[in-house]
Amino acid sequence: MADSVIAVRGVTxxxxxxxxxxxxxxxxxxxxxxCLAGENxxxxxxxxxxxxxxxxxxxxxxxxxxxxxxxxxxxxxIMGGVQVIYQDFSVFPNLSVMENLALNTELASKRKLxxxxxxxxxxxxxxxxxxxxxxxxxxxxxxxxADRQLxxxxxxxxxxxxxxxxxxxxxxxxxxxxxxxxxxxxxxKARGISILFVSHKLEEVFEISERxxxxxxxxxxxxxxxxxxxxxxxxxxMTGREFEDGRFTLTNRSDEPVLExxxxxxxxxxxxxxxxxxxxxxxxxxxxxxxxxxxxxxxLFGAFRADAGELRIKGRxxxxxxxxxxxxxxxxxxPEDRLTEGLFLxxxxxxxxxxxxxxxVAVSAGxxxxxxxxxxxxxxxxxxxxxxxxxxxAASTLSGGNQQRIVLAKWLATRPDILILNGPTVGVDIxxxxxxxxxxxxxxxxxxxxxxxxxxxxxxxxxxxxxxLLKAGRIVQELDPATTSExxxxxxxxxxxxxxxx
Amino acid sequence: MTSNILESRxxxxxxxxxxxxxxxxxxxxxxxxxxxVKPESFLNLRTWQSMAIQFPEYGLLALGVMLTMMxxxxxxxxxxxxxxxxxxxxxxxxxxxxxGASGGQVALAIAVSIAFALVVGALAGTLNGLLxxxxxxxxxLVTLGTLELFTGIAIIITAGKPVSGLPPxxxxxxxxxLFGVVPVPVIVFAFAVAxxxxxxxxxxxxxxxxxxxxxxTAARLSGLNTTGLLVRTYLFSGxxxxxxxxxxxxxxxxxxxxxxxxxxxxxxxxxxxxGVNPNGGSGRLFGVVLAVLILQVLSSGLNMFPNVSNFYRPxxxxxxxxxxxxxxxxxxxxxxxxxxxxxxxxA
Numbered sequence: 001m002a003d004s005v006i007a008v009r010g011v012t013x014x015x016x017x018x019x020x021x022x023x024x025x026x027x028x029x030x031x032x033x034x035c036l037a038g039e040n041x042x043x044x045x046x047x048x049x050x051x052x053x054x055x056x057x058x059x060x061x062x063x064x065x066x067x068x069x070x071x072x073x074x075x076x077x078i079m080g081g082v083q084v085i086y087q088d089f090s091v092f093p094n095l096s097v098m099e100n101l102a103l104n105t106e107l108a109s110k111r112k113l114x115x116x117x118x119x120x121x122x123x124x125x126x127x128x129x130x131x132x133x134x135x136x137x138x139x140x141x142x143x144x145x146a147d148r149q150l151x152x153x154x155x156x157x158x159x160x161x162x163x164x165x166x167x168x169x170x171x172x173x174x175x176x177x178x179x180x181x182x183x184x185x186x187x188x189k190a191r192g193i194s195i196l197f198v199s200h201k202l203e204e205v206f207e208i209s210e211r212x213x214x215x216x217x218x219x220x221x222x223x224x225x226x227x228x229x230x231x232x233x234x235x236x237x238m239t240g241r242e243f244e245d246g247r248f249t250l251t252n253r254s255d256e257p258v259l260e261x262x263x264x265x266x267x268x269x270x271x272x273x274x275x276x277x278x279x280x281x282x283x284x285x286x287x288x289x290x291x292x293x294x295x296x297x298x299x300l301f302g303a304f305r306a307d308a309g310e311l312r313i314k315g316r317x318x319x320x321x322x323x324x325x326x327x328x329x330x331x332x333x334x335p336e337d338r339l340t341e342g343l344f345l346x347x348x349x350x351x352x353x354x355x356x357x358x359x360x361v362a363v364s365a366g367x368x369x370x371x372x373x374x375x376x377x378x379x380x381x382x383x384x385x386x387x388x389x390x391x392x393x394a395a396s397t398l399s400g401g402n403q404q405r406i407v408l409a410k411w412l413a414t415r416p417d418i419l420i421l422n423g424p425t426v427g428v429d430i431x432x433x434x435x436x437x438x439x440x441x442x443x444x445x446x447x448x449x450x451x452x453x454x455x456x457x458x459x460x461x462x463x464x465x466x467x468x469l470l471k472a473g474r475i476v477q478e479l480d481p482a483t484t485s486e487x488x489x490x491x492x493x494x495x496x497x498x499x500x501x502x
Numbered sequence: 503m504t505s506n507i508l509e510s511r512x513x514x515x516x517x518x519x520x521x522x523x524x525x526x527x528x529x530x531x532x533x534x535x536x537x538x539v540k541p542e543s544f545l546n547l548r549t550w551q552s553m554a555i556q557f558p559e560y561g562l563l564a565l566g567v568m569l570t571m572m573x574x575x576x577x578x579x580x581x582x583x584x585x586x587x588x589x590x591x592x593x594x595x596x597x598x599x600x601x602g603a604s605g606g607q608v609a610l611a612i613a614v615s616i617a618f619a620l621v622v623g624a625l626a627g628t629l630n631g632l633l634x635x636x637x638x639x640x641x642x643l644v645t646l647g648t649l650e651l652f653t654g655i656a657i658i659i660t661a662g663k664p665v666s667g668l669p670p671x672x673x674x675x676x677x678x679x680l681f682g683v684v685p686v687p688v689i690v691f692a693f694a695v696a697x698x699x700x701x702x703x704x705x706x707x708x709x710x711x712x713x714x715x716x717x718x719t720a721a722r723l724s725g726l727n728t729t730g731l732l733v734r735t736y737l738f739s740g741x742x743x744x745x746x747x748x749x750x751x752x753x754x755x756x757x758x759x760x761x762x763x764x765x766x767x768x769x770x771x772x773x774x775x776x777g778v779n780p781n782g783g784s785g786r787l788f789g790v791v792l793a794v795l796i797l798q799v800l801s802s803g804l805n806m807f808p809n810v811s812n813f814y815r816p817x818x819x820x821x822x823x824x825x826x827x828x829x830x831x832x833x834x835x836x837x838x839x840x841x842x843x844x845x846x847x848x849a
Contacts, residue, residue, distance in 0.1 A: 303723065327725035341723050344716040346783055355713055356724045358706045368706050410724065 038215035081162030093141030254279030265308030269295030287470030302326030332411030401432025566739030574782025575641030582652030584747030627740020631733030676752030715782025
C-alpha cells in the first residue's frame with residue numbers, strides 16, 4: 001500500500017523559457033485534506049495540470065498510487081482516480097442534472113442510443129454517494145452555485161476517485177453552503193478520498209485543511225500544518241513580503257457631512273436606509289450576497305433611481321437621473337465585477353483611465369488634446385504604481401490587481417468627493433490588495449469620503465472607521481471596528497437577527 | 503527624415519496593425535497585377551476617373567456602417583436613406599426650378615435641395631438611433647425595418663418610377679471633374695473621410711463610441727451618455743448616407759427607389775473586410791478606405807477582361823472577404839498561431 005495517493009517530486013516546467021515550476025515537491029496522503037495556496041502566477045494552475053496529466057513536466061516524476069511516471073497522460077490520471085473540479089465546474093448549464101451526470105459514463109461506454117431509464121439510474125447512483133437531494137430533471141443552469149458544485153462533485157465521484165482537486169471551491173458560496181460542502185468533504189475523507197483545495201485565501205479553507213503547501217514564483221515556499229500558520233505568515237509565504245496591517249485611523253474628518261441618505265428605499269433592493277458620511281471617513285457597508293448592498297451602491301451612483309427617501313450631497317438635496325449626474329456631483333464608483341462593468345478590456349490602458357473625465361481633457365468644441373490625455377494617463381499610472389509598460393497596450397494585458405488600479409485611477413482622475421467601492425479587492429492578489437488598502441486610507445486622509453462595500457471581514461475591520469451591517473435590505477446595526485472582532489462580525493452577518501428572513 | 507516619418511505615431515499605428523499591412527499589400531498586388539496584364543487599358547486616366555466616380559457611392563455608405571459597427575451596432579438602412587433623400591432632393595429641385603428657370607433660381611434650388619437631403623438624412627438616422635438606444639431594439643432589426651420603411655416612402659413618392667429631368671447644372675457640378683481631371687464624387691468622398699477621421703481621432707466622441715462598442719455596461723457606469731452617443735452615431739450615418747444619395751443622383755442624373763440595392767450587403771462586407779470588429783469596439787477608418795479601394799480596383803480590373811463576365815463579381819468579392827479573414831486567422835497574432843504557441847508551451 002502506497003503511503004501517498006500522489007507524490008510529485010522535483011517537478012520543473014517552463015513555458016518558452018519562463019520557469020513556471022522549479023523543482024516542486026508535493027505529496028498527498030490517502031484521506032488527506034490538503035491546501036495548495038499561492039498568488040496568481042505562482043504556478044498553482046500549472047501544478048494542477050501536471051498532476052492531472054494536461055502538462056508534461058520537463059523534469060521530475062509523478063508517483064501515482066505508487067507507480068512513478070515521468071509523463072502522465074490525462075487518461076492515466078483519470079484511471080488513477082484523479083478528478084479536477086474547476087472553478088466553473090465544467091457542467092453543461094443547458095442540460096438536466098441527469099444528463100450532466102450520466103453523459104460521461106454513456107460516452108465512455110460508446111453507446112450510440114440513449115436509454116433514459118439507464119440515464120436516470122446512473123444519475124441516481126451518483127447523487128446518492130453524497131446524499132445530494134436534487135431534482136434530476138432540473139436544468140443545471142437554473143441551480144444555485146452550490147448545487148452546481150455538488151453536481152460536479154457527484155460526477156467526479158462516479159469515476160472511482162481517489163483524489164479530488166477543487167479550484168477555489170468556496171469563493172461564490174454563502175456561509176451555510178460552505179458548511180454543507182465541508183460536511184461532504186469530511187465524509188469523503190472518512191471514505192479515504194483525498195482532497196486538494198486550491199486557494200489564495202487563508203480564511204476559506206483554514207478550518208478544514210490538514211496540511212498546506214504554499215507556492216511562490218514556482219517554488220514551494222512552505223509545507224506546513226495549520227498550527228504553524230497565521231494570516232501574517234501565510235501572507236509572507238505567499239508574497240515574500242511582510243505587511244504592516246495598518247489599521248485606518250480617522251485623521252481628516254470634515255465637519256459637515258458630504259453625503260446624507262434619509263429613509264432611502266428601492267423596490268426589491270433595500271428600504272429605509274439612513275446614514276451620514278463625512279469627508280475623510282471610510283464607511284464599511286457589509287452584508288451577504290443578496291442583502292441589497294449592490295443595489296444600494298448603484299442607487300448612490302445614480303444607476304438606479306431610489307423610489308423613497310432623500311439623498312443630499314454637501315447639504316443640497318439631489319436627484320440623480322443617471323450616472324452622469326452622480327459623476328458631476330462628485331461621486332465615483334468602482335463596480336463589483338471589474339471585467340464586465342469596470343473595464344474596456346480591448347481598449348488601451350490610457351483610454352480606460354481618462355474615459356470618465358474625457359470631456360475635461362478636451363479643449364473647446366469636443367476636440368481633445370492627445371498630449372494632455374496621454375500625460376494625464378501617465379500621471380495616474382505612476383501615481384498608483386500601475387505596472388504598465390505602455391499606456392497604448394490593451395487593459396486586458398494587465399493582472400487583476402493592476403486592472404483594479406486602472407478602474408480606481410479612472411475615478412480618481414475625476415477628482416471625486418465621494419468614492420464608492422464595491423468589493424474593491426475581489427480576485428486581486430495579496431500584494432495588490434495591501435496596496436489598494438493603502439491607497440484608500442491615503443485618499444481618506446486627503447479628505448475624500450470613501451464607502452467600501454465588502455463581505456471580506458478583515459478588509460472592512462482593518463480599513464473602515466465605521467461599519468454598517470446590511471441584512472435583507474435594511475441597516476440592522478452600526479459597528480465600531482475598533483471594538484468588533486472578526487469572529488463577532490462574521491457571526492452577526494450570518495445570524496438571523498432580522499427575524500425569520502434567512 | 504524618412505525614419506522620422508516611419509516612426510511617427512500614425513505610421514507606427516498602421517505598421518503595427520498587421521491587418522492594415524495585409525490590406526495595403528493586397529491593394530498594391532492587385533494594382534500591380536492589372537498594370538502588368540492589361541497595361542494599356544488599366545494604366546489609363548479614364549479608367550481611374552471612372553473608378554473615382556463609382557466607389558464614392560458605396561464608400562460614403564460604408565463610412566456610416568463603419569461608425570455604427572464600431573458601437574457594436576449596424577446600419578442596414580443606408581441604401582434606403584440614400585434613395586429616399588435623393589428622391590426628395592430631386593423632387594424639390596424640380597419644383598423649385600422648373601424648366602426654363604433662371605441661373606440664380608437653379609443655384610438656389612440646388613442649394614436648398616442639398617440642405618434638405620442632408621436634414622432628412624439626419625432625421626432618418628436619428629430615428630434609427632432612438633429606436634436602438636431608447637426602445638432598445640437590436641440594431642440589425644431596427645435598420646432592416648427602417649430600410650423597408652425608407653424604401654417604401656421612396657416608392658410611394660415616385661410610384662416606383664425614376665425621377666429625372668434635373669437641372670443640368672446639378673450633374674455638371676457633382677458629376678463633373680475638378681480642373682477637368684479629378685471627379686467631384688471622389689472629392690466629396692475624401693472630404694467625408696477627412697471629417698470622419700477627425701471625429702474618430704481628434705474628438706472625445708470618437709473615443710467614446712469605441713469605448714461604448716467595447717463594453718456598454720462599463721460605458722454607462724463610467725458616466726457616458728450612451729443614448730446620446732448612439733443617437734449621434736446613427737445620425738452621422740444617416741447624413742453620410744444622404745451624401746451618398748446625392749452622389750448617386752448626380753451620377754445617374756436621376757433618382758429611383760431601387761438604385762444601389764446591392765450596396766446594403768456590400769457596405770457590410772467592406773466594413774468587415776476593412777477590419778472593423780462586428781462585435782464593436784475596434785476598427786480603423788484607413789482599413790475601410792483600403793477595402794473600398796480594393797473592391798473597386800478588383801471590379802474595374804475585371805471589367806477589362808471581356809471573357810470574365812460581370813456575373814463573377816459577387817463570387818470574387820466573397821472570395822476576397824473570406825481570404826482576408828482566413829489570412830487573419832493564420833497570421834502571427836491570429837487565433838490559429840496563438841493556439842499553436844499555446845500548444846508549444848504546453849508540450
